Amino acid sequence: MNExxxxxxxxxxxxxxxxxxxxxxxxxxAGLPGRxxxxxxxxxxxxDGMTLPWxxxxxxxxxxxxxxxxxxxxxQCRLLKAEGVEVKNGRVPLSRFGLxxxxxxVLWGMPxx
DNA sequence: GCCATGGCTAGTA
DNA sequence: GCCATGGCTAGTA
Numbered sequence: 001m002n003e004x005x006x007x008x009x010x011x012x013x014x015x016x017x018x019x020x021x022x023x024x025x026x027x028x029x030a031g032l033p034g035r036x037x038x039x040x041x042x043x044x045x046x047x048d049g050m051t052l053p054w055x056x057x058x059x060x061x062x063x064x065x066x067x068x069x070x071x072x073x074x075x076q077c078r079l080l081k082a083e084g085v086e087v088k089n090g091r092v093p094l095s096r097f098g099l100x101x102x103x104x105x106v107l108w109g110m111p112x113x
Numbered sequence: 114g115c116c117a118t119g120g121c122t123a124g125t126a
Numbered sequence: 127g128c129c130a131t132g133g134c135t136a137g138t139a
Binding site: 040041057061 | 117120
């Protein structure tokens, strides 16, 4: 496994439960800005035995990227809901569940914001 | 050639 | 929804 690969898997593993991140955001966090598609491809070939919260990765729009009606699509929605993420027809509101949504929460709690 | 992306636009309600 | 992109792979020569 090359370095880029390890960093991307590490970035995915670091998404906290109940939160989601876009392919692009993962790439950026892995130090590979612009490599969103690489993230998607690597998710399709996760090594056996590696446990990864793959379902916390979504499109930049907040939509589940897998084709609707596919087994994976349903599974992803199910896993997300299971940890409290709101999924309304294949889509998650990033403003509330995105990685930096907590920044918003902090700001809201601050006097003057 | 393919695609587990992303960004932007037209066109509706 | 559509199109531009980038990166990787299968399949041919």
